């Protein structure tokens with residue numbers, strides 16, 4: 427089983443380039459099948475989730491062609507709408523974004539069937555808002571045998587109020603409404619940068635979507651969509667992860683290919699606790715040469731502090747001087763890293779949706795397991811700080827959303843290697859001493 431072996435204690439130094447945003451890519455790749463013409467998508471992150479989704483897209487009959495590692499051409503014109511448009515295999519069941527094919531195929535063909543979504547086990551993750559949105563557009567939704575089926579005679583524009591702010595439901599309903607008959611309004615929509623990116627992509631295919639990035643999105647249905655070439659925005663969370671890793675290891679890292687505005691919540695917290703963040707046009711530098719201070723964070727929908735950065739930031743706070751309080755308000759099960767981090771010497775107490783962190787000077791190396799994607803990245807950061815060796819197993823979660831994570835960290839001077847056997851771990855230990 428693949429795992430990372432890490433020797434901590436070195437500040438991260440140098441430059442790292444951020445990939446395209448996983449959570450934008452997943453919406454955009456699904457939406458690409460909504461035209462019969464070829465669509466070229468650039469800056470696609472080469473991570474497990476995008477590869478799985480592309481396989482599923484191919485599985486329903488679309489033509490998928492890699493132009494280079496990060497550029498993919500998709501042609502939905504080869505899909506046969508007279509099949510049951512069924513998306514199901516053992517891989518697609520494990521990812522969250524499979525549900526975007528529901529909205530995309532419903533929007534184009536008025537029907538589809540997709541395995542109930544998986545994704546990281548960070549909470550109950552209901553899909554009632556997706557269903558409510560599809561039904562408001564006139565679709566009939568049925569859940570049976572692990573599959574969700576949607577079908578409509580005709581999709582008709584509607585007024586949809588989301589009583590909980592949901593990224594997935596906003597994107598899904600937006601896709602389903604793009605070719606509906608008439609106008610759709612989504613109120614209390616999510617405002618994340620990837621919502622705007624998916625909307626911009628759909629508009630570049632001829633959709634008429636206004637207001638993405640605000641809490642009211644207005645969609646005027648169009649008859650059809652056409653081919654386009656589109657480049658995905660940089661990954662806010664990958665960038666944030668490297669920012670936090672630079673601060674936690676007391677390093678100096680230039681993080682390139684980012685949109686600094688998308689990082690404001692992270693920049694602001696890092697600055698509050700004593701790190702230096704310098705913003706350039708499309709990069710940020712994070713520097714730190716002292717012990718950071720405690721603070722409180724509460725996860726919130728964008729532009730608040732992202733839940734996908736909570737575990738990584740918590741690792742930094744677990745090392746900061748004083749007591750910090752981390753409140754997780756989006757997902758009820760996002761503190762699974764706490765038990766593992768405690769094995770590295772962290773002092774953290776979880777009470778409901780709150781973690782109380784009494785900062786320690788440093789961590790000690792340990793063998794830990796990644797419980798999910800961001801918690802896994804957080805444990806790698808902890809291991810980069812820890813004195814001595816650590817291993818992080820179950821890195822399949824980390825590979826869902828970080829492209830060449832170990833390689834990028836090695837480029838910043840980290841002592842980290844991907845290994846499979848105890849013999850390889852021993853070899854690494856002998857090599858780095």
Ligand SMILES: CC(=O)N[C@H]1[C@@H](OP(=O)(O)OP(=O)(O)OC[C@H]2O[C@@H](n3ccc(=O)[nH]c3=O)[C@H](O)[C@@H]2O)O[C@H](CO)[C@@H](O)[C@@H]1O
Pocket residue numbers: 449452522523549550551552553554555556557590591592593594595616733734755756757
């Ligand atoms: C593939 C992808 O883009 N995943 C991201 C997406 O997940 P995802 O789209 O699943 O997250 P949502 O924004 O939908 O979830 C936000 C909250 O709404 C609740 N909810 C959601 C849908 C629904 O029908 N009913 C309902 O109650 C959820 O339980 C959660 O408490 O946004 C999350 C919040 O930024 C991120 O952590 C995930 O990385």
Ligand SMILES: C=C(OP(=O)(O)O)C(=O)O
Pocket residue numbers: 449521522523544545546547548734799800827
């Ligand atoms: C939780 C995440 O992804 P998903 O919604 O795909 O599980 C994430 O990206 O942190």
